[in-house]
Amino acid sequence: MALYDSLGATYARTRRPDPRIGARIHGALEGMASVINVGAGAGSYEPERTVLAVEPSRVMVGQRPVGAAPAVRAVAERLPVRDGAADAVMAVLTVHHWSDLAAGVGEMRRVARRRIVVLTWDQRVFRERFWLVREYLPQTVALDDQRAVPVEELASLLGGARVETVPVPHDCTDGFGAAFWRRPEAYLDPEVRAGISLCAQTGEDVIAPGLERLARDLASGRWHRRHAGLLGLAEIDVGYRLVVGNV
Structure with a gap:
């Protein structure tokens, strides 16, 4: 069973795309006529020119909205598409779940003709600056220290990609880990925590x-x-980064 078959049931309610973060992602994809979304989940941040979504979880695919790009259940390490299938490949808050980062990046480079755009986070910055993990949930740091992808490693695998800081707005609508940094009461809501993998995977x-x-x-x-x-x-910088590489 795919990880998000169990963790992703509330995503459509708690993980709504934030327009400001979306603008950063879409800006990095400017000029790309076709996009493949890897680890696509329910389709957050997909531009209209997305031609395919790749997602292993049945539950996540089932939450994709009507009219979204067609989806195929597969993993990043084995993308079921031909070489150079799209101008760009995107991956949003997903690389830390991949079993083989180098293989997944290699597949993205194989499939993308022009550009790869990845939203991820810098674990060192996240650990130091985010009050929730520093003061209340230090147990979650152990999980993220193991699975978080070093941004420098990712940029290197992408052939020397540029790294951009993505600040988190105080009213962020996408309920990922640090989205509620100025709304602490949200972390007491079980439904909110169910959409945050560092909480859900550590265990209630x-x-x-x-x-x-x-x-x-x-x-x-x-x-x-x-x-x-x-x-x-x-807004604050708690480590979220946009990594943009040209093929």
Whole structure:
């Protein structure tokens, strides 16, 4: 069973594309007449010119909207398309789930005629700057330290890609890991956590004590006093990166 057959059931509700992040991704794909989305999930951030989505999870494919690009159930390491099948290949918050990064990148380079665009994160920055994992859920760091892809390694595999910082807006609509950095109460919602793989894969029993402390700190006002500096910010850099390579 694909990982997101169990973790992805709430994605259509909690992981709605954020237009500002979407603008960054689409800007990197400007001029590309055809796009293949690898690890496509429910179709977030796919431009209209997407010709194929590749996704292993039946549950995720089932949440794709009517009119979305056709989807095939397959893995990044073995893309079921010919060489040079599209101008560009995109991959959004997915490379950390791949079993063989080099094989997956090799397949993207085989399939893309012109460009590869990957949204991922820098684990070192994420660990240092994101209060949730630093103060309340340090157990989740162990998982991400194992699976997170070093951005420098990814850029190297892509042949020297450029790396761009993608700040997270305070009202981000895409409920990934750090999306609620200024809305801490959201992390107490089980449905929100179900759409965040670092919480869902670590396990509710493991993170329960940290969530209880967060609930107490929110109720007492301690969190707001400690993080008063965040409350006036419109966006922050917590490590999310756009990696753009030309083939």
